[in-house]
Amino acid sequence: MTELERLGRVDPPAPGVLDAAREVLWSAVAAEMLATAPPDAAHQTGEPAARRNDEETARQPRREDPGAK
Amino acid sequence: METDGVLIERSARGRPDAFVEVVRRHEVAVHAFLARRAGRQAADDLLGEVWVRAFGGRAGFDTGHDDARPWLYGIARNVLRAHWRAARPAGQAAIAEAVDPWDDVIDRLDSAAAARTRELACAVQKLPPEEREVLLLVAWEQLTPAQAALVLGIPPGTARSRLHRARAALRPVLAREGT
Numbered sequence: 001m002t003e004l005e006r007l008g009r010v011d012p013p014a015p016g017v018l019d020a021a022r023e024v025l026w027s028a029v030a031a032e033m034l035a036t037a038p039p040d041a042a043h044q045t046g047e048p049a050a051r052r053n054d055e056e057t058a059r060q061p062r063r064e065d066p067g068a069k
Numbered sequence: 070m071e072t073d074g075v076l077i078e079r080s081a082r083g084r085p086d087a088f089v090e091v092v093r094r095h096e097v098a099v100h101a102f103l104a105r106r107a108g109r110q111a112a113d114d115l116l117g118e119v120w121v122r123a124f125g126g127r128a129g130f131d132t133g134h135d136d137a138r139p140w141l142y143g144i145a146r147n148v149l150r151a152h153w154r155a156a157r158p159a160g161q162a163a164i165a166e167a168v169d170p171w172d173d174v175i176d177r178l179d180s181a182a183a184a185r186t187r188e189l190a191c192a193v194q195k196l197p198p199e200e201r202e203v204l205l206l207v208a209w210e211q212l213t214p215a216q217a218a219l220v221l222g223i224p225p226g227t228a229r230s231r232l233h234r235a236r237a238a239l240r241p242v243l244a245r246e247g248t
Contacts, residue, residue: 024117
């Protein structure tokens with residue numbers, strides 16, 4: 001079957017081709033990792049994290065700037 | 070070294086990045102699989118699609134298999150089929166032909182290819198597509214008949230008998246060539 005194998009011989013991919021294909025995969029991997037990341041407290045309540053953080057900041061008493069005295 | 074099955078199982082259980090190692094192991098082989106059947110440019114274009122489909126479907130991989138190549142070739146075959154369906158007008162190519170366009174392979178042969186190479190290519194062309202597929206998976210991708218059966222979704226015994234018929238049909242040509 002040597003001759004038959006020769007018939008199917010192809011050149012290796014050009015530099016960068018394999019990296020480019022892996023980049024496509026990494027996008028899918030990253031998307032899944034983000035989607036399955038451990039939920040924080042905000043996600044547990046279903047509340048948008050940014051809004052919750054803003055509200056918590058607003059509820060905290062303001063500390064005086066030590067340098068202001 | 071961990072098997073492909075272990076890595077794919079891990080990737081399905083909270084470590085999706087483990088799948089990248091499987092890709093690194095087989096990316097040259099899968100690119101060659103695509104290039105042999107559709108040419109180098111198409112292989113370059115379609116490789117990423119194979120990885121995304123494989124990653125998305127990894128839950129369906131039988132992790133009892135150490136070697137993921139038959140599974141990956143099966144996915145690559147489906148990607149090729151979709152590629153050809155999109156590229157050719159409806160009805161021009163039957164599905165069976167669309168997974169193994171031998172005319173394209175012959176077109177890619179160097180015009181200076183030895184006469185005996187052309188003779189062998191013509192003999193392969195005359196094989197029924199389902200026999201040719203098994204033969205090429207074994208001869209080109211170095212799979213066992215059982216692995217070729219996995220790629221094609223057929224029983225191992227069917228793959229073995231198709232391979233036997235294909236080899237028997239080619240034997241006169243190969244004997245003349247002294248290979």
